Amino acid sequence: MAAVATKYEDLKKLDVEVLSISVDSHFVHKIWQEEELSKMVEGGVPFPMLSDAGGKIGSIYGVYNEAGGVNTRGRFIIDPDGIIQAIEILTPPVGRNVSELFRQIQAFQLVRNSKxxxxxxxxxxxGKPTLKPGPDLVGKVWQEWKVENAF
Amino acid sequence: MKELKIGCGKPTGSKVGEAEKEEKPMEKSENKKEDIMASVSVGTKAPDFEAPAYQDGNFGQVKLSDYLGKWVVICFYPGDFTFV
Structure with missing residues (x-):
């Protein structure tokens, strides 16, 4: 969460709002912010930290773990029309990668802007080349794009 | 954030940008619940929800559909004070 908070200004420049959500109460969020997050990142977490006590919201999103009573690490990118464009769900011990979040948002925005x-x-x-899907590209991706471009 | 009025987070029972249904989501039959769950997939509208929130020293209420017109990243995580 602190990693996302550090990059929040850059996310805002991309017109992105972040909502973090766990089963903890908003009271616990406040203490976490004051006791720990504010010491990890200057000013603490700037975006709304939501409370999903009981996991009702997590259940609808398919990330609530009933045995543990917690939400697993589910990250959803939602576009300006309210459509879910990307889902990433990880079990608790492995954290996310904020750089990959940026890459995906920029890719989805490019695709959207290109209609x-x-x-x-x-x-x-x-900055890397994109592909222009259409009849002319069928069977010709090998000319337009090399495997090395993926790395 | 809007003024805090609800006690706990809950789905509104409708999708973002769609009219809210009259029945409360938790009163729906199991089948209805599964319908909603099955529909959380890429390329479909996100289920709307409201939840109490903490931000900048204040408590308030957040509704997903209030962010229509912006990109939104929702990050679920297991719990405050965990290590990752």
């Missing part, structure tokens, strides 16, 4: 005329191939990074 679907462009697609981002494997390993795409901002």
């Amino acid at each position: 679907g005329s462009e697609a981002t191939p494997s390993g795409w990074q901002p």
Whole structure:
């Protein structure tokens, strides 16, 4: 959470709002912020920290673990129309990668801004070439894109 | 954030950007619940929800559909004070 908080200004520049959510109460969020998060990142977590006591929201999103009574690490990218564009769900011991979050948001924004005329191939990074899906590209991806571009 | 009015987080029972249904989600039959769960997939509308929230020293209420028109990243995580 602190990692996302550190990059929050950059996310805002991309017109992204972050909502973090766990089964903890908003009271516990406050103490976590004051006791720990504010010492990990200057100013603490700037975005809303939501409470999902009982996991009702996590259940709907398919990330609630009933045995543990907690939400697993589920990350959803939702576009301005309210459509889920990406889902990443990890078991608790492995943390997420904020850089990959940025890459995916920038890719989805590029595709949206192109109105679907462009697609981002494997390993795409901002500035790297995109593909223009259409009849002309069928069977010709090997000419337009090399496997080395993925890394 | 809006003023805090609800006690705990809950799905509204409708999708983001769609009219809210009259029945409460928790009163729905099991089948209805499964319908909603089955529909959480990429390319579909996100289920709307409201939840109490903490931000910048304040408590308030957040509703997902209030963010229509912006990109939103929702991060579920196991718990405060955990290690990752």
